Amino acid sequence: MSLDVRRVGAEAAADVLAVVQGAFGDRPVLDPPADALAEDVDSIARMLARRGGLLATLDGEPVGCAILDVAPDGLVLRRFGVLPSAQGRGVATALVEAARDAALGRPAVVVVAREELPVTVAFWERHGFVETSRSSPYVTLALTLPTEFDAPDAETMRELGERVGRSFAAGDLVVLTGELGAGKTTFTQGLGTGLQVRGGVTSPTFVISRVHPSLVGGPDLVHVDAYRLGGLDELDDLDLDASLDEAVTVVEWGAGLAEALAESRLEVVIERAVGETPDDELDPRRVCLRWVAGQ
Numbered sequence: 001m002s003l004d005v006r007r008v009g010a011e012a013a014a015d016v017l018a019v020v021q022g023a024f025g026d027r028p029v030l031d032p033p034a035d036a037l038a039e040d041v042d043s044i045a046r047m048l049a050r051r052g053g054l055l056a057t058l059d060g061e062p063v064g065c066a067i068l069d070v071a072p073d074g075l076v077l078r079r080f081g082v083l084p085s086a087q088g089r090g091v092a093t094a095l096v097e098a099a100r101d102a103a104l105g106r107p108a109v110v111v112v113a114r115e116e117l118p119v120t121v122a123f124w125e126r127h128g129f130v131e132t133s134r135s136s137p138y139v140t141l142a143l144t145l146p147t148e149f150d151a152p153d154a155e156t157m158r159e160l161g162e163r164v165g166r167s168f169a170a171g172d173l174v175v176l177t178g179e180l181g182a183g184k185t186t187f188t189q190g191l192g193t194g195l196q197v198r199g200g201v202t203s204p205t206f207v208i209s210r211v212h213p214s215l216v217g218g219p220d221l222v223h224v225d226a227y228r229l230g231g232l233d234e235l236d237d238l239d240l241d242a243s244l245d246e247a248v249t250v251v252e253w254g255a256g257l258a259e260a261l262a263e264s265r266l267e268v269v270i271e272r273a274v275g276e277t278p279d280d281e282l283d284p285r286r287v288c289l290r291w292v293a294g295q
Contacts, residue, residue: 001058003090005098007166008055013045015062016053016079020044023064023081030116030137036079047078052169054098056082056091064091066099070291073132074108074142075099096127100145102167105266105289108142115139151270151285157183158190160287164266165194165248170219173262174250178270183285184252187268188223195248197221211247220247266291 008016017039024036047053047067056064063086069076077099082091096109103109111129113121115137129141151157164187174191176184185202192201197212201223212221244262251261269288 001089002060003056003058003094005054005056005064005094007052007098007102008048009052010045010049012053012055013041013048015055016048016065016067017041017044019055019062019065019083020079020081022083024079026084027117030114032137034114036081039079044079053079054095054102056086056095058086058089058091064095066095068099068102070106071110074106074110074145075103076110076112078112080111092123093127100143101163103145104164104167105147105268105291106145107147108144110140110142113139113141147289149287149289151183151287154183154186157186157270157285157287158193161187161190162194163190164268164289165191168195168219168248170247171245171262172219172248173244173265174248174268175255175265176250176252176268176270177255179272182270182272184268184270187270187287188250188252191248191250192221192223195219195221222247222249224249224251226251226253264291 020036020039024034027034044067047069051068051070053065053067055062064082066080067078069078080092080095082095099109109129110132111124113124115121115134121139121141124141127143129143131139132142133140149160151160168191176187178184189201192199192212195212195214195218196216197214197220199210199212201210201212201221209222209224212223214220249261255267267288267290269290271286271288272283
């Protein structure tokens with residue numbers, strides 16, 4: 001058995017709809033009926049176009065899904081379901097783990113369950129979700145996520161960046177803050193790996209910005225170093241607006257400048273814990289991830 005979970009967009013609407021119909025159609029009849037039963041390809045495509053979704057496959061066949069949405073309290077999982085024929089094979093748990101990675105930097109993963117389905121509520125509770133509110137017949141549960149991570153070496157920093165990169169969608173903005181040598185470019189190298197873009201990511205200090213095209217049809221990576229920019233006017237001169245909606249834009253030294261580029265952003269702050277003998281490769285780092293504003 002080969003189980004795989006991958007991020008998908010509107011192009012996977014038909015597969016996601018098939019899973020939604022199979023999963024929700026097998027559940028007991030509810031009053032009011034589940035909104036998922038009214039979905040069609042167009043409505044699923046519109047939902048996927050916003051933040052994408054997760055599609056689980058067993059030996060290449062779609063068997064589970066979740067559509068990703070965002071709210072001030074975290075990443076919201078909508079239309080979460082597994083086909084009856086695939087239940088009990090770890091599909092739902094794999095989707096939850098993938099959702100945790102997709103929510104990096106957000107305070108929680110959030111789901112809404114029906115109180116008439118106690119087995120479903122118990123599933124979420126077994127995975128660490130706790131009830132945060134109830135408005136009959138709906139129960140909202142949330143899994144609180146860490147937003148600070150230790151990075152004792154460059155490899156760990158790249159691995160964290162790769163995990164974050166896999167969570168991005170086109171239009172996302174990242175503002176990187178940290179002193180010289182803190183690991184900002186190392187983190188961005190991991191982002192590039194997670195996004196699967198072309199070219200080795202290096203510091204763009206002397207060219208100000210570089211574009212790394214996607215190798216898989218996903219968003220490009222636009223890597224900007226604002227260290228030598230004199231202010232917002234010089235940042236505007238880079239004409240980043242032309243690519244913001246289609247790319248993931250990462251701005252090193254962007255605090256105080258890049259916030260105006262998008263309604264929401266992921267702020268990444270890297271701090272060095274310098275010991276008695278500072279060394280770029282040995283000093284541990286603490287990385288704080290925080291999504292702010294808009295979404």
